[in-house]
Amino acid sequence: MPQPRKSQISLIDTPYYHCVSRCVRHSYLCGIDKHSGQSYEHRRGWVEERLLFLSTIFAIDICAYAVMNNHTHVVLCVNKALAENWSTDEVLRRYHKLHKGTLLTQKYVNGDTLSQGELITLDDTVEIYRKRLYEISWFMRDLNERIAREANKEDGCTGRFWEGRFKSQALLDESAVLACMAYVDLNPIRARIEKTPETSKHTSIQKRTQAVKNQQAQPSSLMPFAGNPRKNMPKGIAYSLKDYCELVETTGRCIRYDKAGCINNDKSPILERLGLDSAQWLTLTTEFEKHFCYAAGAEQMMSAFKRHTHHQRLRGMTKAKELLTRA
Known part of the structure; x- marks a missing residue:
């Protein structure tokens, strides 16, 4: 039975959330429908444009996103304090x-x-x-309703376009946030739609890698990487953008060649700081949704989230202990 949204969102525990919306109709959100041959590829632009526009309105930052054939992934960071000062x-x-x-x-x-x-x-x-303006439910509503209206108009029909509710996962610590971001950024590669992160259209990793390659400032539409932890840290994710892009590229290569793969920790300082080895990292970035339901993070963080949201049981506790204890 679906859980009420208040039992999935707990800003006391974390501002970071992974949200997934899926289509209910057979016709695709984007891409090419194999049955009809109809191309809906242009709809990727609709979703991406709307998503990035909403980030300029809400007190919610976008950490990662990927627009897939029949679903979208987005990692969000709620900035409640910003909205309260408006x-x-x-x-x-x-x-x-x-x-x-x-x-x-x-x-x-x-x-x-x-x-x-x-x-x-x-x-x-x-x-x-x-x-x-800082509620994830309203953010996702303003994203999905607009796309549904446009898609229904184009398809010449009415009715539901998305599942009744989007899926939400609380990301309770740094390991969960970084692993989920990589999981989202690598979605097109796992689905064999794209071969490399930098060529994955309508994804956050493509925007970030383009900025790195062109030696430009980080994309203003995405939550920035603020570099290594230090005093007077600016707002952003406490890791290097270059390190993250390299790690995603290496991980994507392991996934792309359909091998168990091995990531050299000497070349992945993020993994060292997260306390994860390559096997843990590959599991998290390829099976994140499989192992975690409403929340992901270290066991202690999961237990606190369970108390605050009044869950009787929380799926993923065993995997949290196995994969994220050392984070």
Whole structure:
């Protein structure tokens, strides 16, 4: 039985979440339908464009994403503190880019004078909107509803396009975050759609590798890698972008050639700092969804998440102990 969303999202434990949306109809989200021969490849651009646009509206950063044939993967980082510091004007400016709001919020934005009672109601409405702008459920809703409408219009039909609910996994520590990001970035290679990370269209790893190769700044649409841990760390993932790209490339090569593979830890400082060996890493980056359901992380972190979300059981505890204990 599906768990309520409040038992899957716990910002007390982590701001990082892996979300997956899958199509329900036989026709593809993207790619070429083998049965009809119809190409839906252009829809990848729809998803990617909408996803990156939403990251400029919500207090939610995108760490990784991959647009596949009949599903999408995205790793998100919620920045609740950012949203809580937004002014009334900023909240309404952002929210109105996606929704009409109410007559009262429109009246305020237009500069009309509000009564004392209207101002009280406005404040309550703004707080509701503020909360929505850092809620993963609203982020995924604004992503999926737009794509569903466009796809239904193109297909000339009505009804559900996505499964009723997107899947959400809490990523409870650094190991889980990095492993899940690599799992998402390598999705096209595991599916044999692409051969290398840098040629994987409509993925975050392609954007990141292009930035590295061109010696450019990191993509502004993605949560940056902030480099090795140090004092006064800027916002971002506490690893080197270059190290991460090299590790994903090496991992992708192991997967691509359908071999057990071996990653030399001397060339993978991220693995050393995560406390993982190559066998653990390959398992995590190829079978992440198989072993973890609502949350992933070290056993202690999983136990805390279980308490905070009131789960009686949490699948993946055994694998957490086996794969992520040393992280």
